[in-house]
Amino acid sequence: MSEFLDVFRRPDFIPLLVTHIELSVVALLLGVLIALPVALAVNRSPTLSAIAINIGNIGRAVPSLALLALAFPLLGFGFATSLVALTALAIPPILINASTGLRQVSPQVMDAAKGMGLSGAQILGRIQVPIAAPIIFAGIRTSAVQVVASATLATFVGGGALGQLIVLGFQRNQPAIQIAGALAVAVLAIITELLFGFLERAFTPKGLRVARKRRGK
Template sequence: MNLFVQGILWVFDPAHYVGVNGIGTRVGQHLLISLGVLAVASVIAIPLGYVIGHTGRGRSLAIGVSGATRALPTLGLLSLIALIVNVGLIGPFVALVVLAIPSILAGAYSGFEAVDRRAIDAARAVGMTELQIVGRVEMPLGLPLLIGGLRTASLQVIATATLADYVGGGGLGHYIFLGLKTNDYPQMLAGSILVILLAILSEVLFSIVQRLVIPAGVTAGRPQDVRVKSTRSRAALG
């Protein structure tokens, strides 16, 4: 029997949905880790990105730090933190937060930078304060790019959160590491399939949200390619 089919059958086997290692429990752990990481990374990266985008200061430093952070080996960072704080969820959680920050930070400040400067000048001309400009102009117009940064970070975190079980943090990585240890390849493939499904679900949800947060005034101002068929007959045109 094909290995891929065996992996799918493993996922749909009712016996694998019960107990502490059941699929429902492991999926819940994986989602909880991923959402927690995105929340903490957002609290750190979004305000910092907004300050950089609004003032234009520190952009080069942010790009340099983000690039250096992306280059860090996640497994090595995870192992190092786990050795410092002991085995458990804290090590992979901190490592995943470090991984998620660059994408969210880039989405936050690039969203502000993409705002038409004439809109900001007009807001200042009508007497808006800097906080009002941030809250009423830059944040709504820059929100789609911020969601795009969260979308990228979500994919990275969901895929990399499989490493959490490497140091006893739980999640869907349990099936991959346990299958590797016991040569149970259908279980390894099943764990990979579940992670892929979560990543696809995240991509779909964030793409929908990214479209919904585009301000109505922006979409209304886009040119539409509407071609009206001529009412004249081909004979008349000839």
């Protein structure tokens, strides 16, 4: 047990944890910054939206490890390679949910908004985005949890992060290190899930929460 706790007191534990969080946060942020504008841009065209959703679906089918393997020959070892691969992993769920969510706003609501004189940008910003917010956030949450979990693999391309502990444990045949590393990743993923679950609720407009509760009855 003390052997196990010692892992968390290792001088490299905190830096590895920080790298893991850094890598995840930056990758998620980049994913949001790429996927959201694309979803907003294609929203007006059913064809482009369908293409975006399909690209997202294909993207989701590619395993994280394969993404790393693809980025490695191009960018070599290091943080950047991991970041690119994780960003690529973060994009699809956000892109899919945002594109679908924006298009799911009912045609009557869209017609009423247009008929009352809202401009295209106003319809997007004041009507579509708030109504789609819970779906968009659900996509970001999926991405976030996936990125945090997959950042573990960064160690294979020299990206550091908590995966390094797991690999180390293997190499030295010290299960305590291995388990401590895995546990740290799991806890981080759960915290991420809870945090984004909270954000999702916070960003769901009250009227939609009320509607959801009513429907649930």
